[in-house]
Amino acid sequence: MKMIRSKICGFTRPQDALAAAQLGVDAVGLVFYPQSKRFVSIEQAQEIVRVLPPFVSVVALFVNENTERIRQVLAQVPVDILQFHGDETPEFCRQFDRPYIKAVRVQNTGDIIAAQQQYPDARAVLFDAHIEGEYGGTGHRFDWAMLPDQLSGHWILSGGLNPENIGEAVKITGAKIIDVSSGVESAPGIKSAEKIAALLAALDEPKISEPE
Numbered sequence: 001m002k003m004i005r006s007k008i009c010g011f012t013r014p015q016d017a018l019a020a021a022q023l024g025v026d027a028v029g030l031v032f033y034p035q036s037k038r039f040v041s042i043e044q045a046q047e048i049v050r051v052l053p054p055f056v057s058v059v060a061l062f063v064n065e066n067t068e069r070i071r072q073v074l075a076q077v078p079v080d081i082l083q084f085h086g087d088e089t090p091e092f093c094r095q096f097d098r099p100y101i102k103a104v105r106v107q108n109t110g111d112i113i114a115a116q117q118q119y120p121d122a123r124a125v126l127f128d129a130h131i132e133g134e135y136g137g138t139g140h141r142f143d144w145a146m147l148p149d150q151l152s153g154h155w156i157l158s159g160g161l162n163p164e165n166i167g168e169a170v171k172i173t174g175a176k177i178i179d180v181s182s183g184v185e186s187a188p189g190i191k192s193a194e195k196i197a198a199l200l201a202a203l204d205e206p207k208i209s210e211p212e
Helices: 014-023 042-050 067-076 090-094 109-118 166-173 193-203
Strands: 005-009 027-031 057-062 081-084 100-106 124-129 155-158 177-180 185-187
Touching: 005 057, 005 193, 014 027, 014 042, 014 193, 027 042, 042 067, 057 067, 081 090, 090 100, 100 109, 109 124, 124 177, 155 166, 166 177, 166 193
Parallel strands: 005 027, 005 177, 027 057, 057 081, 081 100, 100 124, 124 155, 155 177
Antiparallel strands: none
């Protein structure tokens, strides 16, 4: 039985999102950050969401976006969860009456602890690598040793994850939720069904969920 929940972020094509859903991904991420290589317009997002089966969550990712633009997306795209990947305050994140995830670019253990305290009403806090000037999808991982032994609430492991290292990542960190973007791509925004299948297969390995 699969124990780890998975989100694949940065879809730009309906066929890729449908393939991921059919393989068993729990959530698909759509990037509404214009500077991203994986940016989608509202029209593209509508096409992607249209092909998804029920019970697959749609996550809309924003980076330091204005309120009006976010409300415009929410009015036209059926979004389940918001993901804020910039410098948004807790007050900003919660104003949309929608569950939200707050991403944190980790430089040290203090960043992790502070984020969980600062965003207590977030559905989860997502820990990603800190790369200057970049907001996710970098293919880089942070030092997992910076994660505290005990973390309260739900949290998501992200940053540089791929089919080859996901088993080690989950075993070392104890993550129950993972978020992957570039690690399952053939090119930026183009997802590989083969790599997604390999990632999910690695998550299902008995050695991950069985105690030593």
